[in-house]
Amino acid sequence: MLELGVSRLALESCQHQDIGDRHTLAEIVGTNSKLLTYDHLRPGEDPILWVSDGVAWCHGAGGDWRRRVGCLVDEVTQVDVP
Numbered sequence: 540m541l542e543l544g545v546s547r548l549a550l551e552s553c554q555h556q557d558i559g560d561r562h563t564l565a566e567i568v569g570t571n572s573k574l575l576t577y578d579h580l581r582p583g584e585d586p587i588l589w590v591s592d593g594v595a596w597c598h599g600a601g602g603d604w605r606r607r608v609g610c611l612v613d614e615v616t617q618v619d620v621p
Contacts, residue, residue, distance in 0.1 A: 541574055551588050552579040 540548065550560055557579045568575050582588045594611050597604040 541568075546575060548575060548577040549585045549587050550577060550579050552581055 548564075550557075560577075560579065564577055578585075580588060582592070594608045597608040598612055598615065
């Protein structure tokens with residue numbers, strides 16, 4: 540994210556996972572913590588959290604829904620969960 544010039548990261552708050560997120564980000568960001576800030580937010584607090592869910596849902600639904608959001612999707616990565 541730092542290489543891409545990202546300065547702010549909005550994470551959806553999930554009480555049982557927030558502490559782990561903070562720990563992981565602290566390890567990754569390290570001494571660059573002034574270059575990247577992050578917040579845990581509820582979905583209604585920042586559109587980036589709910590808009591991305593909506594676009595992902597449309598893409599996954601396929602058909603006309605996928606066509607409608609096609610201009611918003613640059614790349615799709617398939618994630619296989621063991």
